[in-house]
Amino acid sequence: MTIDKFRIGFLPLVDAALPILAHEQGFASREGIAIDLVRDVTWAAVRDRLLYGQTDAAHMIAPLAIATTLGRGRPAVPLAVPFVLGLNGNAVTFSTPLAADVGLDGQLSDPVALGARLKAVALDRAAQSRPLRFGVVHRYSSHNYMLRYWLAGVGVRPDTDVEIVVTSPPFAAAALAAGDVDGICVGEPWNSIAVDQGVGRIALATAQIWRRGVEKVLALRQSTLDERGDALAALLRALHVAAAHFVDPATAADSAAILARADYLDAPAETILRAITDHIRFSQGQAPLHYPDFMFQYREAANFPWRSQAAWLYSQMLRWDALPFSAADAAAAESTFRPDIYRAALAESGATLPGASSKLEGAIRGPLAAGSVQGRLMLGSDRFFDERQFDPDDIPGYLAHLP
Known part of the structure; x- marks a missing residue:
């Protein structure tokens, strides 16, 4: 039997955990796919390997996927983000x-x-x-x-x-x-x-600064998505199971030990375990303190690629690159995130699937029931520290009121 293989580029960070665990814990093989992990030390190298075909997918910083699609700093190459690998952290x-x-x-x-x-x-x-x-x-x-x-x-x-x-x-x-x-x-x-x-x-x-802010994503070339849809769906299912495994307190020490290996993070397992369990040591020698949801994963459909999160990242790109708003670019930035692919891949998995693809960012202050097409969805606070809210349908208005 032919096994579909995905070469996935990553940087040595705790939020590279899901593809690593999907490989190491056998979640990928159960879906009939194989994962080959390729470690780099800069995001530029991760991006370039992806663009030039040395990898099939990448653990990537979310704004870089959008910038690559829009051609910021290099010729444009359409990327797709069907899965979020973690929030905050x-x-x-x-x-x-x-x-x-x-x-x-x-x-x-x-x-x-x-x-x-x-x-x-x-x-x-x-x-x-x-x-x-x-x-x-x-x-x-x-x-x-x-x-x-x-x-x-x-x-x-x-x-x-x-x-x-x-x-x-x-x-x-x-x-x-x-x-x-x-x-x-x-x-x-x-x-x-x-x-x-x-x-x-x-x-x-x-x-x-931004509670539940989008962080790393799984990114791949749009052409790969078009050519390998079934295999990609299997990969997303494996990542979803890996996310559930990652947040299980009973597996935390084992996950930390795997991530600590020289070919992954090459860092002390105890340090990695602190991050996985939301504990922070603020100064040398101090006992770690618990900060809930420091690294947010799996719960509340955390792996769902909200297009409104992509829109916020695009708004900041305009803000700090001093660029004019473009409706076409805004649409391209948002469409980099693919909630449709996420829903299709996980439709039979029992995963909680939001019904909407976009929301008012920063508007939730406490647990809020949200519409879903599968499962029961409760969303926690997503506030910005300055209490501002972001409407993805009015990016120019939002930018006009920022300091």
């Missing part, structure tokens, strides 16, 4: 000197209060021609957009009051240690690695 980590300057106290800070203290330091440093520098993982990353959204919302002007540069996740702690950056916004386990090495202190979780 990132943090903003300050160097130990900056942490001292803003008075971090060993717990998650209030975004507004911390922002006020950071603004004072940032303006003082800028006046001395020594601006603070923050590292993000790619220009087109949720890390970049989350960090900028928070900074602008507390009165710190990105690219004017502070500098923002690109730092590969596995080297983020080293960049802090060398003094090349004063802060980082990256995924786990690299914030915790910086803390454990004593070169950084975690200040914020990105879940505090």
